[in-house]
Amino acid sequence: MSWVTELARADIVALRVYEHAAWRPELQRLHANELPWDPTGGDGRDGLNRYPQPQPRALVQRLAELYAVSPASVLLGRGSDEAIDLLCRAFCRAGTDAVLVCPPTFGMYSVCARIQGADVIEAPLLAEQSFALDEQQVLKRCTARTKLLFLCSPNNPTGNLLEEAAVLRLAAALAGRALVVLDEAYVEFSGRASLARRLGEFPNLAILRTLSKAYGLAGARCGALLADPEVIALLRKIIPPYAIPRLTVDAALARLAPSALAALHPQLATLLSERARLQRELPRLRAVRRVWPSDANFMLAQFDDAGDALERAAAAGLLVRDARGYPGLGCALRISVGTPEQNTRLLESWS
Numbered sequence: 170m171s172w173v174t175e176l177a178r179a180d181i182v183a184l185r186v187y188e189h190a191a192w193r194p195e196l197q198r199l200h201a202n203e204l205p206w207d208p209t210g211g212d213g214r215d216g217l218n219r220y221p222q223p224q225p226r227a228l229v230q231r232l233a234e235l236y237a238v239s240p241a242s243v244l245l246g247r248g249s250d251e252a253i254d255l256l257c258r259a260f261c262r263a264g265t266d267a268v269l270v271c272p273p274t275f276g277m278y279s280v281c282a283r284i285q286g287a288d289v290i291e292a293p294l295l296a297e298q299s300f301a302l303d304e305q306q307v308l309k310r311c312t313a314r315t316k317l318l319f320l321c322s323p324n325n326p327t328g329n330l331l332e333e334a335a336v337l338r339l340a341a342a343l344a345g346r347a348l349v350v351l352d353e354a355y356v357e358f359s360g361r362a363s364l365a366r367r368l369g370e371f372p373n374l375a376i377l378r379t380l381s382k383a384y385g386l387a388g389a390r391c392g393a394l395l396a397d398p399e400v401i402a403l404l405r406k407i408i409p410p411y412a413i414p415r416l417t418v419d420a421a422l423a424r425l426a427p428s429a430l431a432a433l434h435p436q437l438a439t440l441l442s443e444r445a446r447l448q449r450e451l452p453r454l455r456a457v458r459r460v461w462p463s464d465a466n467f468m469l470a471q472f473d474d475a476g477d478a479l480e481r482a483a484a485a486g487l488l489v490r491d492a493r494g495y496p497g498l499g500c501a502l503r504i505s506v507g508t509p510e511q512n513t514r515l516l517e518s519w520s
């Protein structure tokens with residue numbers, strides 16, 4: 170047995186997959202009970218009257234190129250949120266297994282774990298060390314039942330990168346025992362290279378990427394898990410057969426065309442200079458107690474009175490995220506970098 174089949178739920182490993190309609194684009198389709206023509210007048214071969222290709226090849230191939238991994242290492246999902254859910258379902262036995270998270274962090278890891286009936290174990294980030302990983306606590310709290318370790322870098326909501334060497338040390342220490350899932354939703358804003366380049370050396374490392382943030386496609390719902398081909402094959406067994414809509418594939422391929430990618434560069438530069446401006450200006454405001462550094466497209470700021478700050482932003486027509494619910498962050502708000510005009514209006518609302 171491989172380490173993946175030993176780590177995963179035995180019933181999922183043994184599961185017979187749903188046999189979706191065969192994909193034979195060279196033949197005309199009378200096998201999927203679709204409407205045989207496009208009601209809007211197309212010839213019916215490629216329209217929305219047809220079910221989409223499961224794991225659409227062209228987009229898998231394109232994302233594999235973009236992320237510099239092999240297509241067999243890519244699982245496409247409806248946002249990376251879907252991959253988080255599938256990981257919990259494939260690896261955690263309800264009522265028995267656990268995931269480990271490092272709060273304050275993205276809430277979906279523990280929500281998906283709980284929906285699956287898995288325990289959530291916590292090893293908090295070290296607030297006094299710029300929210301660094303507490304490697305010792307992570308290893309101490311990882312038991313034989315801990316199947317997944319979720320890490321987020323840059324971390325949401327604190328905005329900091331995790332130390333690369335620490336992530337890799339954890340992956341090495343947990344080899345064969347747990348999957349280390351590194352969420353890089355914001356890595357494009359950090360100037361740091363993705364750890365996807367190290368997947369070959371660390372088979373129990375898995376990486377989440379998304380088109381929702383830097384690529385501006387949150388509405389299309391498209392994300393990817395990059396992992397060992399055996400992990401990907403296992404998750405392909407349980408993802409719904411027609412998960413990725415045709416409209417999403419078309420939108421993603423268009424956004425990733427060379428000319429569209431080239432147009433994103435100057436926009437990223439604008440976003441980063443606006444981030445720098447907010448980092449510079451926010452601490453000068455009287456209502457602001459502190460601003461944490463950021464490697465993402467948002468930042469965390471602490472206020473004397475966060476409720477008042479929320480109200481003033483709303484009065485200026487702007488919504489920022491209340492982060493007071495996170496343990497240990499105090500009166501904090503999470504601010505997404507907006508357009509230059511929006512950022513100016515936000516700063517004015519607090520001055």
Ligand SMILES: *Cc1c(COP(=O)(O)O)cnc(C)c1O
Nearest residue numbers: 248249250275325354379381392
């Ligand atoms: C926004 C975000 C995602 C992306 O989710 P999608 O489902 O791909 O839109 C993933 N992880 C974190 C930490 C995020 O903040």
